[in-house]
Amino acid sequence: MLTDILITTLINASVYAMLATGFSLIFGVARIINLAHTAFYMLAGYFIFSFTTVLGLGLLPAMLLSIALVVVIAVLSYRILIDPMREHEAAVLIITVALAMVFQELMLVFYGGHFRSVPQLVSGYVTVLGVRVSSQYVVTIGALVAILAAVWLVLMKTRLGLAIRATAQDREIANVMGMDVSLISTVTMAIASAQAAAAGALVAPLFILEPRMWLYPLTIVLAIVVLGGIGSLKGSIIASAIIALSETLVTFLLPSGAFLKGAFSLGVMIVVLLIRPEGLFGVSFEGER
Amino acid sequence: MNPRRLYRRFASEVLVLPGRTTVLAVCLVLLILPLFHRHPYTLRVLSLTFIFAIFAASWDLLSGFVGQLSLGHAIFFGVAAYTSALLNLQAGLPPLVTIPAGALVAVLMGLVVGIPCLRLKGQYLSLATMGFPIILTGLVYLFSDLTGGELGVSGLARLGPTRLSEYYIALVLVLGLGLIMWKITDSKVGLVFHAIREDEITARASGINTPLYKLLAFCLSGFFAGISGGLYSHFMRVAGPSTLSVLTSFQPVIWTIFGGVASIYGAIAGTFVLYPLMEFLRVAPELRTLIFAALVVLVLRFMPEGLTPWFIDRVESECPRCKEHNAVTRRTCRVCGAPLGRPSAPGAGPFQPGKGGRVAG
Amino acid sequence: MVTPPEASNLLEVRGLTVCYDTAMLLNNVSLSVGRGELVGLVGPNGAGKTTLLRTVAGLVRWEKQSKQGTRAGNITIAGEVRFDGERIDSLPPHVIARRGLVLCPERRRPFTELTVADNLMAGAYLQKDRRALRETLDMVHQMFPVLKQRARQISGTLSGGEQQMLAIGRALMTRPRLLCVDEPSTGLSPLVKKELFAKISEINRRGITVLLVEQDTALTLSVCARSYVLSHSRIVASGARQDLLADQTVHRSYLGLQSP
Ligand SMILES: Nc1ncnc2c1ncn2[C@@H]1O[C@H](COP(=O)(O)OP(=O)(O)OP(=O)(O)O)[C@@H](O)[C@H]1O
Ligand SMILES: [Mg+2]
Numbered sequence: 001m002l003t004d005i006l007i008t009t010l011i012n013a014s015v016y017a018m019l020a021t022g023f024s025l026i027f028g029v030a031r032i033i034n035l036a037h038t039a040f041y042m043l044a045g046y047f048i049f050s051f052t053t054v055l056g057l058g059l060l061p062a063m064l065l066s067i068a069l070v071v072v073i074a075v076l077s078y079r080i081l082i083d084p085m086r087e088h089e090a091a092v093l094i095i096t097v098a099l100a101m102v103f104q105e106l107m108l109v110f111y112g113g114h115f116r117s118v119p120q121l122v123s124g125y126v127t128v129l130g131v132r133v134s135s136q137y138v139v140t141i142g143a144l145v146a147i148l149a150a151v152w153l154v155l156m157k158t159r160l161g162l163a164i165r166a167t168a169q170d171r172e173i174a175n176v177m178g179m180d181v182s183l184i185s186t187v188t189m190a191i192a193s194a195q196a197a198a199a200g201a202l203v204a205p206l207f208i209l210e211p212r213m214w215l216y217p218l219t220i221v222l223a224i225v226v227l228g229g230i231g232s233l234k235g236s237i238i239a240s241a242i243i244a245l246s247e248t249l250v251t252f253l254l255p256s257g258a259f260l261k262g263a264f265s266l267g268v269m270i271v272v273l274l275i276r277p278e279g280l281f282g283v284s285f286e287g288e289r
Numbered sequence: 290m291n292p293r294r295l296y297r298r299f300a301s302e303v304l305v306l307p308g309r310t311t312v313l314a315v316c317l318v319l320l321i322l323p324l325f326h327r328h329p330y331t332l333r334v335l336s337l338t339f340i341f342a343i344f345a346a347s348w349d350l351l352s353g354f355v356g357q358l359s360l361g362h363a364i365f366f367g368v369a370a371y372t373s374a375l376l377n378l379q380a381g382l383p384p385l386v387t388i389p390a391g392a393l394v395a396v397l398m399g400l401v402v403g404i405p406c407l408r409l410k411g412q413y414l415s416l417a418t419m420g421f422p423i424i425l426t427g428l429v430y431l432f433s434d435l436t437g438g439e440l441g442v443s444g445l446a447r448l449g450p451t452r453l454s455e456y457y458i459a460l461v462l463v464l465g466l467g468l469i470m471w472k473i474t475d476s477k478v479g480l481v482f483h484a485i486r487e488d489e490i491t492a493r494a495s496g497i498n499t500p501l502y503k504l505l506a507f508c509l510s511g512f513f514a515g516i517s518g519g520l521y522s523h524f525m526r527v528a529g530p531s532t533l534s535v536l537t538s539f540q541p542v543i544w545t546i547f548g549g550v551a552s553i554y555g556a557i558a559g560t561f562v563l564y565p566l567m568e569f570l571r572v573a574p575e576l577r578t579l580i581f582a583a584l585v586v587l588v589l590r591f592m593p594e595g596l597t598p599w600f601i602d603r604v605e606s607e608c609p610r611c612k613e614h615n616a617v618t619r620r621t622c623r624v625c626g627a628p629l630g631r632p633s634a635p636g637a638g639p640f641q642p643g644k645g646g647r648v649a650g
Numbered sequence: 651m652v653t654p655p656e657a658s659n660l661l662e663v664r665g666l667t668v669c670y671d672t673a674m675l676l677n678n679v680s681l682s683v684g685r686g687e688l689v690g691l692v693g694p695n696g697a698g699k700t701t702l703l704r705t706v707a708g709l710v711r712w713e714k715q716s717k718q719g720t721r722a723g724n725i726t727i728a729g730e731v732r733f734d735g736e737r738i739d740s741l742p743p744h745v746i747a748r749r750g751l752v753l754c755p756e757r758r759r760p761f762t763e764l765t766v767a768d769n770l771m772a773g774a775y776l777q778k779d780r781r782a783l784r785e786t787l788d789m790v791h792q793m794f795p796v797l798k799q800r801a802r803q804i805s806g807t808l809s810g811g812e813q814q815m816l817a818i819g820r821a822l823m824t825r826p827r828l829l830c831v832d833e834p835s836t837g838l839s840p841l842v843k844k845e846l847f848a849k850i851s852e853i854n855r856r857g858i859t860v861l862l863v864e865q866d867t868a869l870t871l872s873v874c875a876r877s878y879v880l881s882h883s884r885i886v887a888s889g890a891r892q893d894l895l896a897d898q899t900v901h902r903s904y905l906g907l908q909s910p
Contacts, residue, residue, distance in 0.1 A: 025477055033412060080835060081590060087720050088593035090546045094356075095589055097539050098582040105579035159775065162764075166772040169761035176707055176755065177749035179778040219423055222360075222416040230412060231763075263427025266420030270405055273417060277408035593719060606735070 002132045004126065005252050012138065013244035015146035018199035018234040019217060020224040023152065028168035029188040032082060034093050038221060039100035040193045040215040044070050045209045046107050046199030049116050059121050063201040067194055074193030075186060083185070097151065100214060109210040113177065116209040139204050146196055151191065164188055166200040168231065172280035216262065220247075223269040229280055233283030305623055307604035307616050308597075312554065315561075319403075319460055323453055332448025332456045334568045339459035340520045341540070342560040346470050346553050347513035348541035353551035354474050355506040356486030357406065360545075361418035362541050364402060364425055365395040365511040367533035369518030374442040374528035375435070388519030396508045403507030407500050423532040429530050441529025448523040455524060463557065464518065466513055473509065473555045482506060486649055547585060549595030558597050659732075660685045660828055660859050661706070661751070667728035668698075668705055671721070675701045677728070677883040683828065683861050687852040690874030691863045697880045699863045700756050703830045706731055707753040708743035733828070748776055750827035754834065758817040759853045762806030766797055769805050769816055773823030782825070789856075790819040793849055810837040814846070822853065829853065835869075847873050871895070 023037045047066030051057045077099055080217070085092050122135045155161035167174040167184045175181050207213070224243050228235025246268050247261040254260065272280065303309045323332065344366055352358045376387040402421050406414050429436045436442060449455040473479055481502050484492040493499045522528035527572030529535065541556070548559020566584075570577040592599040605614045606629055608622035615623050622629055661683040662723045668676040675698045691699055704710050710727060717723030731739040738746050761769050770787065777783045790800040794815040800808065805816055814834055821829055831850065835843045845867070851873050854860045864870040871877055871891045879887040879900060887900040894900055 027412070033415065034750060060805065081586060085590065085593055087717050087723070088589075090358075091589045091593045091595075092549055094543050094546045097543065098585045098589075101578055101582035102586070105576070107580065109575060109579065162768060163774055163775055165764060165768070166761050166775075169763055170759055172709060172712075172743075173759050173761070174772070175712065175743040176747055176753045177820070178744050178752075179745045179772075179775055180742075201374050219419055219535060226409075226413055226416045230416075257431065259430045260427045263424040266424050269417070269420055270424075273409065274405050277413075279413070284391050 001164055001252065003133070005248050007141075008251070009241070009244050009248045010141050011144075011206070012247060013204055013241040014141060014148065015199045016217070016220060016224055016240035016244055017148055017237045018144055018195045019221045020228070020240055021148065021233050022195035024225050024228075024231055024233065024236050025155075025164070025168075025188055026192040026225070027225070029164055030071050030078075030083070030185040030188075031086070031171075033096070034082075034192075034220060035093065035096040036077070036100040037192070038102070038218040040070050040074055040196040041200035041217060042107070042209075042211070042214040043073065043103055044197035045118065045204040045207070046093060046111060046116075047113070048201055048204050049209055052118060059119060060204070063121075064073070067197040067201055070197035070200075071190050071194050074197075075190050078186060078189040083182070089258050100218075104211045104214065111209075111211070113211060118204040118209065120205045136205060140206060143202050144199065147195065148237070151195060154191075155233065160184075160187065179252040182251050219262065220265060226279060227269045227272055229281040230279065232281040237278055237279050239280060301343050303375045305616060308601050308614070311600075311604075313335060316338055316464060323456060327453060329452050332452045334458050334565055336452075336459040336524060337521075337568075338561055338564040339463040340524060341544070341564055342463045342511040342557040343466050343520070344514055345541040345544040345556040345560045346467055346547070346638045347510045347517065349545045349550060349553055349556035349646040350470050350474065350513065351506050351510035352542070353484065353545060353556070354479065356411075356501060357503060357506060358411075359402075359418045359510075359538075360415045360542065361402070361538050362510075362514060363422040363533050363535070363537035363644040364418075365398055365514035366518035366521070366537060367422060367425060367528075367530075368398045369395040369515030369541075370522035370528040371429070371436060371442065372517035374445050374522045377445050377523070378442060383517070384446055384523045388516060388523065391519035391522075392512050392515035393450075395511040395518065397511075399507035399509075399511030399513075400504065402511075406507070407503060419535070419538065420487050420533070422538055426516035426530050426533045429533065437529070439530065441527050441531075442522075443527040443529075445523055445526040445528070447526060448520060459520065459524070462516070466516065467553060470513060474551075474553060478502070478505070543585060547589065547595055549597035555595055555597040559595065562596065658684060660687075660835060660860065662732040662735075663702075663706065664732075666702070666705060666731065667727070668701055668710060669726040671724045671782055674883055676705065679880070679883070679885050681878050681885060681888070683859055686857065686859055687876065688851065688860045688862065688874050689859060690870040690876060690877035691880060692865075692867045692870050693880035695865075698883045699880055700832055702880065703753055703832050703861070703863060706738075706830065707751065708738070708741055708746045709753070711740070712743050740744045747824060750825075751826045752801075752821045752826040754817050754821040754829065754831045756832040757836070758810075758813045760805040760806070760808070760813050760816050760820070764805060765802050766805050766808070766816055767801040769820050769866070770797065770823050773820035776824055786823055786825055790822050793822075793852070794819050811842050814838065818846075818849070818853075826858060828859045828861065830863070832863045833865060834862075835864060837864055843869070874898075 015119065019038060019041060023034065025181055026032065026034050026037070044066050047069055048059070048062045051062035051065055052059060081099065082092055085095060120136045122139050124135050125132045126135050126138055127133070128138065155164060163174065163179045163184050164187075166177070167179060167181050171181050174184075220243060224236060224239040228237070228239035243265045246265050250261040250264045251258045303313055319335070322335075327547070344362070347365070348359065348362045351362075372390035372394040373384070373387035376382045376390055377384065382390070402418060408415060409417055430438055447455070449458050474482065480498055482494070484495075484497065485499050485502060489499055518532065521532070544559040544563050545556040546559070547563055549555030563581075563585075567577070567581050570580055573580065588596075601614075604617050606617050607614055608625060608627055608629060610627040611622060611625040613622060613624040615629060619629055620625065659682040663679060663681045666676055666679045667674070679698075679702060681691075691702070693699055701710065705727065710725060714725040714727065725906065727739070729739070733746070733749055733751050738749065738751070745879055761772060764772065770790065774783050774786065777786065796812055796815060797819050805813065807818055808816060814837075818831065818834060821831070834846055834850070838846060840897060847869055850860060850862060862870060862874060871894060872893070877888065877894060878885050881895065887894060887897060
């Protein structure tokens, strides 16, 4: 059971971390609360489903193709619907919710409300530290962690990453320093949506697909972002671990009360906020604009 | 006051402005509508529209005016719905008692949500508030003996004896409460709310006890949302977990932003347009939400400030001197007599170079 | 009356007019900065100096575009800005920066949550040549040794003066041809201020043209070969230090200096 708890926590934590860091990135750089973020995660799952079952592609090409498709959709919606509205914060909020609803309803129309599932990428078991674990879990966790690490490296070590971080701090000055902020925002949107899509693609074989599957992760991602401090990647990752652990503990220790996992995680968030209003890793400077 | 003076006053306050005249006309039409058309389905849809308009306006009070953008407004709606339902079923109290009682519990909930949120700013607050209704949903399932779990509490007393009476109860309440909320935002308290939204630190520095006012906003907003929640549960005769769902939280946000924020009437107008539209779209049940969401996206894309500001922009113009509004047909301001007409920016015309004093070379 | 832009001037502003809604912030402003010059721009608070620099750097047009459709986006811009002989008034800020015109903004505005080193590297965003980047960094470090000592400090926690040096250092990292500095001395102690002005002269001697906006008129006039006086959105006077000081009206009404 301990290994089960550990594995579930790891999977959930890395999925949440992927979603939350992407959400945080796009929030920081483009200054939008993108409530459609987890809808990209849902879309990726469905695309894989259609590519594998309808087109008969292999799982790996289907995953890559669906991530690419989600990125295209995300970038187009950003350029056409969201970016021109940046100055109307409230309108952007609603547009992103409505977009998520549009995606959800499209999936309902095309696939119906039934639960769908996707074949596993690898089969069999491996032994990790003397415990037999499904290979699919190991591959999923490995891939998620690798992608997170790659995003981290891009942000911290490359010129593009520096431009993204600088734009998140001050768009105007970044622009004066020669950075094309609208291009950088678009690239950030692409990275963030690719992260969400990759998370969706990687867990699609483990979870059940359902058009409303974006809603619950959305609330949890918002909680994680608040908990970790908006704009702090490290905070998002640690908060993901905290929330995933509390969720898993509730599910395993209180099997009849699994419906409480969301409530419990959000309760944890509120308690932390009462103690540290700026989140675990948020920073605030006096007199900042 | 003699009737002629009264009429003149009315004409000079209401009839001069197309926006106000429209509001008046809509109210009148809604008041007399049942004389001509009393299909139960229409009455039902409109009554629900009125109930939700109160909900949307209460969101506007908190989020539009005070800037505490709440994404978890369902908590007030749901807690009041459940309270009214339980009081009605378990204690046998009539709606006249249970609805205000539900609203009071929602006020308490305003404190429960407001106190942790006092320390949060802007976006953090929006994201954090989303969690509260979900926590409460967890509790609803936990105590499913009392709350009925998934199915909710059903078999409540009706709001009124007939559909028609329910229609008028809801209509009178939306007009009355809407007016009260509008008056609140127009009062000194409303000014403080504005100040908090624009710049909380400065407001605080000018000696305003901003935490107190923010809590007040949470409680007031909770009160009105609570009334609509209670009305809803008695109207539907059931209170279920859907009253606490994320979608219930998003609805007033969508309606209000669609109608135009920070005006109360915008929230009500948005609901009046969108809720019946959503019902009408039942003709295509499969595509209902899809069409609805796509419409909202498209409309907002072209009217980013929402419906009412867009409409008012078409029919009224602002006097450049005294900032009073005028019908767009007028040539001079009705208050100060200044000439109206599209203000042309001084920089737009051609400039003679060399007139700017001593131009350096 | 319109004279052809002199090819020798690096920056040439002609008849620039900027209105925010109904307020005119710049009224038919013309000015020029020659290659290698150190030109001052002084004037009372609210004269429009910052607006002038922001317009030249393309930020006002950018603001107008990004706020289009809102009330704050009702901005009118007329007139022309030439940099190195070419019109730049319709270019976005990052392209203007690429041409070599960089703004060191009012109130410093470092990227607060990034380290000092990252701030400098952000300035060097356009620099693709690693060797040249190294050289510029060395030059900036040599000019402001503090930036080297505090390389790993989060820039939001620097003192005001250090932040100012960082802002100038960051602007220098772009290897500008024209550096527009907006009020670099705000909040600096008199001694540091003198040092800073010496640094700015030094930057100018290294071949970078500088347009300096300042409140401290006496100091500005003393370091700049030529200055403009902006008041109530217009250029009211211009010329060398002696000429400006000789003019009694300018002296009394705009510069607020003691008569010599
Ligand atoms: N976005 C804006 N909308 C309306 N008015 C503005 C805006 N920005 C600046 N102003 C006004 O334009 C005038 C000129 O401002 P500007 O910042 O250019 O002055 P300045 O010369 O830099 O003054 P200071 O020396 O105090 O920095 C001021 O009166 C200011 O209030
Ligand atoms: Mg200035």
